[in-house]
Amino acid sequence: MSQTVVLASHNAHKLEELRRILAPLVPDIELIGYDGPEPVETGTSFEENALLKARAAAEHTGLPAIADDSGIAVDVLGGCPGIFSARWGGPERSDTGNVDLLLWQLSDIADEHRAAGFVCAAALVIPEADDVPGVEICELGVWKGSVLREPVGDGGFGYDPVFQPEGSCRSAAEMTAAEKDQHSHRTRAFTALAEELRTRL
Known part of the structure; x- marks a missing residue:
């Protein structure tokens, strides 16, 4: 019998991606979408924000919840955009605006100094039930690479067109x-979290 787990996100693409990632790792869970309120992301790290979202979904539904918080961290920018990746380019929160601003900020930076990484924190929150203590766990995954000088490719989303993974001659897009x-930061984080899902659900 499968265990229902809610993904604390309104993003249908993310739900599809995580179903693909988790299906071979944790075949006994049914991952469903979330239509409840999303909390304000007041955390100062990927881990804090992922846990905020998972807690909110678990409290709203009463189900075990998973969530992620992710973004791109550029070495020469001190790890920015980081947790602000989704709104780096302004209040419109557009992928194009975010990418354009990042490329402008790095326009004078030599190729050898454009190292970056996609970072993902994957959180699991299991609510307390029948005097059984609740559980909160978070795992981190990093996909290293560098920032290209212009967008390349039509696939993916977010910063994918300007991120070239280590060892690849292509962009993530x-x-x-x-x-x-096979390689992404989200896969790495949720692969680590899968062991907890298998043993605790």
Whole structure:
């Protein structure tokens, strides 16, 4: 019998991606979407924000909840955009605006100093039930690479067109979904979290 787990996100693309990632790792869970209120992300780290979202979904539904918080961290910018990746380019929160601002900020930076990493914190929150203590766990995944000088590729989303993973001659936006699922920061974080899902649910 499968265990229902809610993904604390309104993003249908993320739900599809995580179903692909987790299906072979934790086949006994049914991952469903979330239509409840999303908390204000007041954390100062990926881990804090992922846990905030998972807690909110677990409290609203009474179900075990998973969530992630992710973004791109550029070494020469001291780890920015970091947790502000989704709104780096302003209140419109557009992928194009975010990418354009990042490229402008790095326009004078030599290729050898454009190192960056996609970072993902994956959180699991299991609510307290029948005097059994609740559980809160968070795992971190990093996909290292560098920032290109212009967008390349039509796939993916966010900063994918300007991120070139280590060891690859293509941007993340030029990779297939299956290729990304093998290497991405989200895969790394949720692969680590999968062991907790298998043993605690």
